[in-house]
Every structure is written in structure tokens, then in C-alpha cells.
Amino acid sequence: MDQGYIRSGDREMDRDTLNARVAKAAGGFRELGVGPDDAVCLLLRNDFAFFEASMGATMAGAYAVPINWHGTAEEVGYILDDCDARALVIHADLLPGVASAVPEGCAVLVVPTPVEVMEAYRIAAEEALVPADRTDWNAWLESRSPMTSEPLTTRGNMIYTSGTTGNPKGVRREPVTAEQLEKQYQTFTHVFGVSVDPSIRTVVTGPMYHSAPNAYGLFAARCCGLVVLQPRFDAEELLALIEKERLTHIHMVPTMFVRLLKLPEDVRNRYDLSSLRFVVHAAAPCPPDVKRRMIEWWGPVINEYYGGTETGAVFFHTSEEALRKPGTVGRPVPGAEVRVVDDNKQPLGPNEIGEIYMRANSWPDFTYNKNPEKRAEAGLDHLITCGDVGYLDDEGFLFLCDRKKDMVISGGVNIYPAEIEAVLIGMPGIKDCAVFGIPDEEFGESLSAHVELAESSITESDVRSYVAGHLARFKVPKEIVFARDLPREDSGKIFKRKLRAPYWEEAGRQI
Numbered sequence: 001m002d003q004g005y006i007r008s009g010d011r012e013m014d015r016d017t018l019n020a021r022v023a024k025a026a027g028g029f030r031e032l033g034v035g036p037d038d039a040v041c042l043l044l045r046n047d048f049a050f051f052e053a054s055m056g057a058t059m060a061g062a063y064a065v066p067i068n069w070h071g072t073a074e075e076v077g078y079i080l081d082d083c084d085a086r087a088l089v090i091h092a093d094l095l096p097g098v099a100s101a102v103p104e105g106c107a108v109l110v111v112p113t114p115v116e117v118m119e120a121y122r123i124a125a126e127e128a129l130v131p132a133d134r135t136d137w138n139a140w141l142e143s144r145s146p147m148t149s150e151p152l153t154t155r156g157n158m159i160y161t162s163g164t165t166g167n168p169k170g171v172r173r174e175p176v177t178a179e180q181l182e183k184q185y186q187t188f189t190h191v192f193g194v195s196v197d198p199s200i201r202t203v204v205t206g207p208m209y210h211s212a213p214n215a216y217g218l219f220a221a222r223c224c225g226l227v228v229l230q231p232r233f234d235a236e237e238l239l240a241l242i243e244k245e246r247l248t249h250i251h252m253v254p255t256m257f258v259r260l261l262k263l264p265e266d267v268r269n270r271y272d273l274s275s276l277r278f279v280v281h282a283a284a285p286c287p288p289d290v291k292r293r294m295i296e297w298w299g300p301v302i303n304e305y306y307g308g309t310e311t312g313a314v315f316f317h318t319s320e321e322a323l324r325k326p327g328t329v330g331r332p333v334p335g336a337e338v339r340v341v342d343d344n345k346q347p348l349g350p351n352e353i354g355e356i357y358m359r360a361n362s363w364p365d366f367t368y369n370k371n372p373e374k375r376a377e378a379g380l381d382h383l384i385t386c387g388d389v390g391y392l393d394d395e396g397f398l399f400l401c402d403r404k405k406d407m408v409i410s411g412g413v414n415i416y417p418a419e420i421e422a423v424l425i426g427m428p429g430i431k432d433c434a435v436f437g438i439p440d441e442e443f444g445e446s447l448s449a450h451v452e453l454a455e456s457s458i459t460e461s462d463v464r465s466y467v468a469g470h471l472a473r474f475k476v477p478k479e480i481v482f483a484r485d486l487p488r489e490d491s492g493k494i495f496k497r498k499l500r501a502p503y504w505e506e507a508g509r510q511i
Helices: 015-031 048-059 073-082 092-101 115-121 137-142 178-192 211-223 235-245 254-261 288-298 319-324 372-378 417-425 460-468 496-506
Strands: 005-008 011-014 039-043 063-066 087-091 107-111 159-161 169-173 197-204 224-229 249-252 278-281 302-308 312-317 337-341 354-359 366-368 383-392 398-403 408-410 413-415 430-440 444-453 479-483
Touching: 005 015, 005 048, 011 015, 015 048, 015 137, 039 048, 039 073, 048 063, 048 087, 048 137, 048 211, 063 159, 073 092, 087 092, 092 107, 107 137, 159 211, 178 211, 178 278, 178 312, 197 211, 197 235, 197 249, 211 224, 211 249, 224 235, 235 254, 249 254, 254 278, 254 288, 288 302, 288 319, 302 319, 302 383, 312 354, 337 383, 366 372, 408 430, 408 444, 413 417, 417 430, 417 444, 417 460, 430 496, 444 496, 460 479
Parallel strands: 005 224, 039 063, 039 087, 087 107, 197 224, 249 278, 278 302, 444 479
Antiparallel strands: 005 011, 159 169, 169 366, 302 312, 337 354, 354 383, 383 398, 408 413, 430 444
């Protein structure tokens, strides 16, 4: 195919250059002793180095492990330890915050923070430089010998997904076979709309430490004519990029739709969006009204898929189907298996609500890293549940009703309340608490914490500051409610459903 390019700000890298640097990264990782079953961690924004390090680790036969760079040293350190990281590739400005958590024996390779990222996140120039006593990624890469042999195995990225016990779990897949690679290509072409086509021009708008932007960005870099990296999502900037770069394909989350629709009408009408051919979204519930308004504005180019880090994309639907079946997340993709079951794991019929078990046949099986018992808990035969409850209608379209587990999806980010509750319980002056998701117009869901106090002097600010000192800021509850007594079941467990139900009933949504 014709030469492809990745563009970020004023920088550009063609595919031949990227492939050459990937081969050097693979060779360098091998020199560090990285091999099959090892892990190379990435604490990076969307940048050329993300592609180089991720694809280089894969070429070396290892797992690339993207880490949410919003995490505290405690959170990042847990993942580095859990995956036995052999190397960490990190942007310079992020290093001071987590340096103390890097385990002994893990090589640290520091990437200068690029100008466009500095501007997007207001990073000072001195913070963007590689310290003199650290290894500069670019200098290290240039001095490596490229790997020329074929990898013994091909592994995908190991994405860490949070769990109800508070600690995230690494989704560690078996090596990918040639047959599965072909099936993955077919699935990606179906749900992403992307194929080996130099006319496709796309943008990566979401952070690639998340599983969906990660898969989309890496796949697009191998196939498309142009991949633009947006360092931080900005609604009007995206419209300007679509017009300037004549973008044809985009992967998004519903929060982006909400922010786009909030732009003044004259701003929304200012840009030429006629180049768009295929826009797909996932990762969070999308209100039917938001979907309808986006289709009215951008045309019938809006598509949606549903799945999980463990399952891959399992359901898909088009604009026409969204308008005909408001609220659906689609029908199974070719080759996918789905089962809706009752509390006894028995199959249910059409329009009967139960827990959803599913799997796409394009992905190899997985275990949770060092935690196989959790994998067994989530399985039913060879199918997996993400904890969602819903039903299949008479035509096989899936509708979600609730989550059996308490996971909150806020702006496309998975958040588990148990992790936040565990921190709050440790705060002096707090007797008990319940954290759960409530409707949020912009983010789909936000966090509410109902707190039972042991002393009355604690303020909302105190609670937020305490959580922020232990967890990433996106896990700090937006709403904090103090209560004298929290409702409890006969067992003494907090009756969270009674606290949560009024919020969702007011929003007119079933829970």
C-alpha cells in the first residue's frame, strides 16, 4: 500500500520510519533481557513513542502493558510489581510522581515530553526534559541494533482492568495464532470500519492506555493512510481537525458527543465535516437522544459496538439500526457467542432480563495475571461476563438494563466503587460508606459517596482531599452526602440499591 503517516502537532513520522524504530525497540528490549511472557510497561500520553514501545514489545514476543498515567505512585507501583515489569517507558514529566514506585531491576527509559503534549496539559519546559541521570528513549533507541528475526510468539497488549476487590487485574491472553489474527482483522474491519486502505484518514482522540483506543490506534497505524494523534480531546479542535485533515474515520466515546453538542450552533456549523465516512463509539452508555442528535448533525455515519477488555467487541449496530431500536447496543458480530442467563445460569429467552455472557471468536483465551480464580468466577463454559444485565429482543438486538456488579463507567473510564470505599473506610472519622454511579449528562455516570460519620467535623473538602491523596483524581466522588445512618440489609451490609435507585428513577432509567 501507499506510505502511511502518523502526525502529532507539527511532527510527522512515516510508516517506514516507524517500522524501523519498532525493530530497534524490539532489539533493545531483547538486549535488556525482555522475552516471551515478560512485560514492558508504558506510562505515556498519545505519542510516537507509544507506538514504538508497544509494537516493539510485541515484536520481541513480550506483553506491552499500558498504564493509566493519571494513577498515583501507589497505583502505578502495584501494576509494575504485578506484571513483573522488565522495562518502563515513560514521559519525562510523569517520572517524578512515580519514580519511587519503580521496582528494582526494571529499566526506565524516559521519553522527552513533546511540545503538543506540554501545551495540552500545561507542562513546564523543564519538566519535559529527560534528567541527565536517566536514559533518554530516543538516544537509546538510535543506538540499538534492530531485531531481524521473527518473534517466537505474538502477544497482544496486557490491559489492566479494575476489579471489585479494589486491585486491577491484568488481562493476560495466550499468544495469537495466524487464524486468530485473520479473525481479528475481520472483526476490526467490521466494528472500526478500518482496513488496509491508504484513503482512510483517522484521529486517535482517546488515551491509548484504555483498551478500545489502544486497539484502534495500533490497528490504524498499521493500515491507514493517516493517523492523527490528538493529545487531549477538545470538541472544537476535533471539528477543525476533521476539516483540515479531511478525516474519514473516528473512534469516540459518548462523552465526546455530549461536549460536541454543547458547542454553540454557529461553532458547530462552522466546519466542513463532509469527509466523514465511519464514526464508531463504545465504552459507555449513550443516551438515545444524544445518538439521534449526532446522527442528525453528522449523518448516518455513526456506529456503535459493545464488549469488554476481556471479550473484545461482541455487538455492533449502525445509525439506521440505532434510530429503529433506540437504546440498543447492537446485534452479535459474525462468529460471536452470546448467552443471557438467570441466577442459576440457565439460558433465558427473548425479552427476558438476565446476566450477559459473551465472547468474540477472534480473541485467544485469557487469564487474569496471577489471579486465575477470578477468571474462573467470570466464566460460564468458555464465555465471559462483564457483569452487565440485559435482554435480547426478538430480532437479537441487545439492550442493557443494569450492572450486576457495581462498576461505574464515567466518560468511558471504568471505575470500581469498592476501591474508593476501601480508601474511605481508612479515613479517620468515617464509620462507613457506600460509593456508586449516578446519572451524569456529560459523562454518562459520575460518582456519589454516601458517608456515615463517626465525628461531625469532617467536611466534603476533607473527604475529597483524602481520596485524592490515595487514588487518581477521576476516582474522587463528584457528590458527597453525609448520613447519620445508612440503610442496611439484615446481614448488616449496606443496601446500596436503596441509595442508588432514586437517582436513576428521577432520570427515567431502569435499574
